[in-house]
Amino acid sequence: MAVNCKLDVVACYPITPTTHLTEELNKYYADGKIPEYITVEAEFSAISALIGASATGARTFTTTGGQGLLYMHEPLFSAAGMRLPIVMLVGNRAVSSPLNIWNDEQDSISQRDTGWIQIYCKNNQEAVDTIPQAFYIAEKILLPVMVCVDGHYLTHAVEQVDVADESIVQKFLPPYKYPLKLDPENPVSLGVYANPTHYQIFREDIMKDMESSKELILEAGKKWGQLTGREYGLIREYMVADADRVIVGVGSLIDNVITVVNELRENGEKVGALHLRVFRPFPREELKKALAGKKVAVIDRDISIGGAAPIFVEVAEALNGTKAEVSSFYGGLGGRGIKRTHIRDVFEKMKKGARREWIATEAPKSAMSG
Amino acid sequence: MIIPHAKPGSSTQNLTGEWKAYMPIVTGDKCIKCGICQNFCPEGIMGEVKKIPEIDYEYCKGCSICANECPVKCIAMERVEED
Numbered sequence: 001m002a003v004n005c006k007l008d009v010v011a012c013y014p015i016t017p018t019t020h021l022t023e024e025l026n027k028y029y030a031d032g033k034i035p036e037y038i039t040v041e042a043e044f045s046a047i048s049a050l051i052g053a054s055a056t057g058a059r060t061f062t063t064t065g066g067q068g069l070l071y072m073h074e075p076l077f078s079a080a081g082m083r084l085p086i087v088m089l090v091g092n093r094a095v096s097s098p099l100n101i102w103n104d105e106q107d108s109i110s111q112r113d114t115g116w117i118q119i120y121c122k123n124n125q126e127a128v129d130t131i132p133q134a135f136y137i138a139e140k141i142l143l144p145v146m147v148c149v150d151g152h153y154l155t156h157a158v159e160q161v162d163v164a165d166e167s168i169v170q171k172f173l174p175p176y177k178y179p180l181k182l183d184p185e186n187p188v189s190l191g192v193y194a195n196p197t198h199y200q201i202f203r204e205d206i207m208k209d210m211e212s213s214k215e216l217i218l219e220a221g222k223k224w225g226q227l228t229g230r231e232y233g234l235i236r237e238y239m240v241a242d243a244d245r246v247i248v249g250v251g252s253l254i255d256n257v258i259t260v261v262n263e264l265r266e267n268g269e270k271v272g273a274l275h276l277r278v279f280r281p282f283p284r285e286e287l288k289k290a291l292a293g294k295k296v297a298v299i300d301r302d303i304s305i306g307g308a309a310p311i312f313v314e315v316a317e318a319l320n321g322t323k324a325e326v327s328s329f330y331g332g333l334g335g336r337g338i339k340r341t342h343i344r345d346v347f348e349k350m351k352k353g354a355r356r357e358w359i360a361t362e363a364p365k366s367a368m369s370g
Numbered sequence: 371m372i373i374p375h376a377k378p379g380s381s382t383q384n385l386t387g388e389w390k391a392y393m394p395i396v397t398g399d400k401c402i403k404c405g406i407c408q409n410f411c412p413e414g415i416m417g418e419v420k421k422i423p424e425i426d427y428e429y430c431k432g433c434s435i436c437a438n439e440c441p442v443k444c445i446a447m448e449r450v451e452e453d
Contacts, residue, residue, distance in 0.1 A: 081374065082373065082374065083371070083372075083373045083374075141371070142371060142373065179373070180373050180375055187377070187378055188375045188376065188377055189375060189376045190373070190374070190375050191374055191375075192374065192375065192376045192380075194374060195384070195385075195386055195388065195389070196388065196389055197388055198384075201372070202372060202374050205371065205372045209371055
């Protein structure tokens with residue numbers, strides 16, 4: 001799908017769980033469908049190469065996940081600060097140590113303050129649909145976008161998807177024009193020194209633009225819906241309106257929650273599911289509208305060691321003063337599945353007041369050392 | 371939407387002396403016009419050699435090298451107070 005967006009420059013360093021995407025992109029380059037593919041020695045270089053390429057006015061794309069994304073951490077701030085609309089697909093993966101190649105969202109949640117828009121896809125159809133939207137949003141508001149896809153659960157799932165063909169994407173996505181491109185004929189320096197009088201002006205500006213990108217995300221989702229029949233927003237509610245208990249989460253987890261919602265609804269229980277599609281900018285007003293006064297449980301597959309779980313914190317802040325009762329369940333880390341039985345358990349526990357606790361805490365059958 | 375960028379020569383427009391904690395004050399009648407402060411100043415903002423220093427405070431960082439090197443101690447470093 002990324003290739004249908006008429007990419008100019010790709011630079012990737014392969015890492016599980018997106019290695020096969022890197023290989024595919026390489027193949028497209030070999031077949032002449034991507035004009036430039038920069039082979040690099042690490043993820044830090046991959047994103048740095050794209051920062052340079054994007055600043056010359058090229059449409060740029062990369063993929064990574066896990067430690068690879070962490071290795072990009074410092075240039076992620078630079079890319080956003082320079083207002084470069086790079087799009088990156090993150091195959092969400094647990095972070096070391098211990099080493100683990102499986103899924104949770106610790107890698108991208110840990111990048112939440114970098115100034116990148118973050119969109120979490122709950123299945124592969126959403127993933128392929130979100131890539132062109134990401135370019136659309138990025139290039140209008142001049143902020144980079146992370147499209148987050150659960151590693152293995154989605155990156156290695158074989159499922160039927162409708163890939164919009166090039167003509168639809170061309171109709172949707174205007175050509176990229178960076179207003180200040182690096183050009184020897186008209187030299188500028190990007191991201192240069194700003195002293196104490198100026199620095200905060202830029203940070204205030206990027207904050208304001210990130211907030212206003214919500215409108216643009218809705219616009220992109222709506223426009224994409226008109227062309228393909230699949231519309232997207234900031235959040236997706238499933239039987240939330242009349243529910244008394246709602247589970248909130250990001251990524252593929254939510255389809256399991258929806259299955260349990262269907263099951264419990266048959267027994268007359270008023271439960272719902274809410275997919276937080278966009279985490280940056282955080283859709284606090286939309287959440288407030290959807291969840292005010294309800295019992296809400298946030299499932300985080302990411303933790304903040306020594307603090308409360310990151311997605312929970314933001315949801316709780318958004319619902320502050322609405323009389324919603326917000327619980328936090330965190331776990332399902334490093335590929336530990338959050339199963340329907342765990343979700344049923346969460347819905348049950350929510351009846352008995354707000355909680356903060358681990359989820360999916362089964363002891364392993366095989367021995368750990370020590 | 372602001373893209374942080376600079377065109378060539380912008381360092382002559384962007385003032386960089388606003389964060390100093392101490393500013394050098396020259397007592398002109400003690401100055402022997404030796405040129406040492408002007409040669410030692412890392413910012414080159416002490417004016418012309420062989421003249422009483424004329425300090426460009428918009429670029430002076432308050433490093434005190436001029437005051438330290440002055441052989442007749444005619445440069446005092448005064449605290450910059452801010453509310």
